[in-house]
Amino acid sequence: MRYSRKFEGIVNNLQRRYKQTNSEGAREDIEKYMSKVICPDCNGFRLQKESLQxxxxxxxxxxxxxxxxxxxxxxxxxxxxxxxxxxxxxxxxxxxxxxxxxxxxxxxxGIGLKYLSLSRASGTLSGGEAQRIRLATQIGSGLTGVIYVCDEPSIGLHAADDRMLINTLKKLRDLGNTVLIVEHDEAVIRSADYIIDMGPGAGESGGKIIAKGTLKNIIKSSKSITGAYLSHKKIIIIAKTEI
Known part of the structure; x- marks a missing residue:
């Protein structure tokens, strides 16, 4: 049995499949036959001339x-x-x-992102920058009763701006939320209401709770290596290098 139908054309076929598919692999295959061209009317800004006037x-x-x-x-x-x-x-x-x-x-x-512009593509942001932007958005939303899990939000943040990030995290807490952070930054650790020190090593050598409680509890713990450094019983000696 034969069926006949109007051929939609190769370009139309690829465009339709590209829009309809949910497969990233299929999109990548179709993108081989596509090229990006900046719109001559809006210069890639995606706004009509009237809007720009x-x-x-x-x-x-x-x-x-x-x-x-x-x-x-x-x-x-x-x-x-x-x-x-x-x-x-x-x-x-x-x-x-x-x-x-x-x-x-x-x-x-307030989270140390004064150097960014709104034209910056989200894909070019570091993990820490992206997390801090999401945190700022959440504060603006005014949501309460939410658990936020952050993975080292201080990454890429200058030490001088630590206080800004900490204040942002505290604002989220004060709104009635719980903020759970995986962090190695000393200032953030010292500002935490409750600390869970994992160890004793990293990777397969870790995964155990070595100490938990307030900053004072961690510092007093004889098992906590983190506590020893926080109390300055142990220090990291950095070798001087000539410039």
Whole structure:
């Protein structure tokens, strides 16, 4: 028995299969026949020309995404400040929205991400940066009764910004949540309400609870190597190198 139907065309066939499949392998196979081209109309920004013509203080939405978060926060504060160029009607319309934006930016500043821009692709973020952004988002959501599990959120964070991360974690706790962290950073460990010291070694040589309790409990434990370093009974000697 024969059936006849209109041939949809190779390009249409590949596009349809690419959209419909849930298989990453199938997508990769089809991508061999595809190429990325920057849109000549929007230059890859995915906005119509009309949208880009809307500007505040000579900046459109794309211009703002390329400013680092620290400068972007100052920009938003300035346009609603005492020297604002917006009229009363514009301020009335935009003030609530701008307050919400600056509130979110404050969260990002509070976790040491002032150097990032909103144009930064999420796939280029380090594990620590991505975790800290998710933490900031959760604080903004105001959720309570949630257990957060974080795997070394201090990775990539400058030691001077440790306090910012710790304050963010405490805000999550104070909202009525439980924050469980796997961490090696001394400042984060010292700030924990309850510590579980795993060991005695790493990998197959670990997995046992060596000590648990408050910071004082860990420091007093004769079995805890971590406690010995936290109490400065043991120190790590770093050899001096000539520059």
């Amino acid at each position: 809307v500007k505040i203080s000579n900046k459109n939405i794309i211009d703002l995404t390329f400013i680092n978060i620290s400068e972007l926060y100052k920009w938003f504060k300035k346009i609603v400040g005492a020297k604002s160029k917006l009229n009363k009607t514009e301020l009335l319309i935009g003030e609530r929205l701008i307050n919400e934006i600056t509130s979110r930016l404050e969260f990002l500043l």
